[in-house]
Amino acid sequence: xxxxxxxxxxxxxxxxxxxxxxxxxxxxxxxxxxxxxxxxxxxxxxxxxxxxxxxxxxxxxxxxxxxxxxxxxxxxxxxxxxxxxxxxxxxxxxxxxxxxxxxxxxxxxxxxxxxxxxxxxxxxxxxxxxxxxxxxxxxxxxxxxxxxxxxxxxxxxxxxxxxxxxxxxxxxxxxxxxxxxxxxxxxxxxxxxxxxxxxxxxxxxxxxxxxxxxxxxxxxxxxxxxxxxxxxxxxxxxxxxxxxxxxxxxxxxxxxxxxxxxxxxxxxxxxxxxxxxxxxxxxxxxxxxxxxxxxxxxxxxxxxxxxxxxxx
Numbered sequence: 001x002x003x004x005x006x007x008x009x010x011x012x013x014x015x016x017x018x019x020x021x022x023x024x025x026x027x028x029x030x031x032x033x034x035x036x037x038x039x040x041x042x043x044x045x046x047x048x049x050x051x052x053x054x055x056x057x058x059x060x061x062x063x064x065x066x067x068x069x070x071x072x073x074x075x076x077x078x079x080x081x082x083x084x085x086x087x088x089x090x091x092x093x094x095x096x097x098x099x100x101x102x103x104x105x106x107x108x109x110x111x112x113x114x115x116x117x118x119x120x121x122x123x124x125x126x127x128x129x130x131x132x133x134x135x136x137x138x139x140x141x142x143x144x145x146x147x148x149x150x151x152x153x154x155x156x157x158x159x160x161x162x163x164x165x166x167x168x169x170x171x172x173x174x175x176x177x178x179x180x181x182x183x184x185x186x187x188x189x190x191x192x193x194x195x196x197x198x199x200x201x202x203x204x205x206x207x208x209x210x211x212x213x214x215x216x217x218x219x220x221x222x223x224x225x226x227x228x229x230x231x232x233x234x235x236x237x238x239x240x241x242x243x244x245x246x247x248x249x250x251x252x253x254x255x256x257x258x259x260x261x262x263x264x265x266x267x268x269x270x271x272x273x274x275x276x277x278x279x280x281x282x283x284x285x286x287x288x289x290x291x292x293x294x295x296x297x298x299x300x301x302x303x304x305x306x307x308x309x310x311x312x
Contacts, residue, residue, distance in 0.1 A: 011082065011103070014051070015077050017044045022074060030090075059289060078149035080199045094295040096127035101295050106135040106148055106157035110208075110238035110258040111282055115161060115303065116174060117261075122302060138210035152287055156297055159303065163280040172291055173283040174304035177257070181218075181277045182270040184230055185251040191270075197227070197274040204232035206250045209292050216251050221275050242266055253277065 021030040021041065031041045049056055057064040066074075071129055074155070094101075104228060107115065125128050135157045137148055148160040149168065167173050183200070185191055187306050207216055214231035223274070232250060235241050241252045246266040259270045284303040291297045 001004050011047070014044055014048050015081055016057070017041060018077055019050055019081060020200055021045065021057060021064065022066055022070065024063075025065065026198060029063075032281045033232070049294075056260070066122040078089075094293075094298060096295075096298060098129065099127065099295060100131075102131040102133060103296065103299050104133040104135050104157045105159050105161065106151060106236065108137050109159040110180075110255045111161050111176075111186065113135070113239070114257045119302065123149075136237065137267040139150060146149045148285070152285065152290075152308070158290070159284050159286045159300060161282055161284050161303070163282055164280060164285070167277045167283070167285055170288055171285050172288050172300070174300065176304035177255060179255050179280045179282055180255045181273065181280075182252045183251055183273050184254045184268050184270045186246050186248070187267045187269055189249065189251065190252055192269065192271060195271050196273055198224075200251075200274045201227050201229050203229070204249065205229050205253050206235060206244050206252045207231050208236070208238055208241050208252070208254075209234045210236055210291070216253075217278060218273075218275075221277060226273065228274075240266065 005192075008293055020033050023026065024033065025032040027041050027045075028038050031038045034041065036044075045057060054069040055067055059068055075211045105112070105115075116132075116134065119132070123132070123166065127292060134200070137160065143167075148157075148162050149171065151157050152160055152171070161176055179234070182242065183191070183195070191199060192196065201222070207214055207218075209216065212234045214234055219229065233244065238258055242262055244250055245252050246268050253273060254270070256270065259268065263269060284300060286296065288298055291300065
């Protein structure tokens with residue numbers, strides 16, 4: 001948006017002024033919000049017009065309207081100001097009782113559903129102005145969970161909660177909780193009367209898979225016993241799977257804690273699987289360099305406890 005020569009005469013306050021005028025569509029109201037005189041706002045707009053080589057706002061009897069160029073700049077300017085505010089907020093001394101920070105946590109929906117309620121309850125008690133954004137990480141093969149590492153390094157999210165034990169040494173991890181999978185089905189499903197392995201393999205199954213690949217860790221366990229099952233449907237997240245099994249005869253292997261949270265609401269029940277299924281350790285992961293941010297470090301500490309284990 002600005003070249004090097006322009007940056008030497010640019011003023012960050014002009015971008016704030018641009019954003020407020022855009023929101024108010026009126027110079028006088030924008031001036032009131034900024035505690036400036038209308039003439040000062042007009043002067044600032046004049047500087048912006050020269051800087052950006054566009055009229056930006058056109059006068060009308062009811063105020064001003066943005067030009068096509070101004071509309072085009074709306075999102076980039078908002079992004080610049082958000083990043084600047086984030087930098088400044090991390091430089092301030094962090095106090096959870098008064099902080100108005102916003103943090104982004106990435107997790108599969110079956111994990112965020114378990115973690116979010118106790119986290120929000122605690123934030124309401126000790127950090128009422130802190131906001132949380134949830135970024136869904138779609139269920140994938142174990143090797144693909146590590147794409148979350150790239151997102152953390154790109155600061156697309158602050159913390160990821162994923163079922164990985166090995167993370168690069170430049171990352172911090174904390175055990176949030178351990179999870180196992182159960183067989184979930186609608187209330188009154190006939191499988192509950194005969195939850196044998198033979199009957200399990202005869203059932204029609206729904207599998208949670210981002211890519212639509214119907215082969216998962218349950219199928220690996222079945223293959224060890226020379227068994228297979230029919231995958232009648234794949235869906236991209238756990239909540240979708242829960243809604244489907246609540247109204248059909250499909251069954252699914254779903255996280256035990258997740259199912260327990262929503263069993264009554266969806267009228268579903270769960271049983272132990274007729275084959276041994278692996279347990280999963282859900283870890284909060286964040287770059288160690290990001291932990292220099294006391295606010296992020298504080299939130300990270302609320303999600304679990306440090307874990308020992310092999311890292312690479």
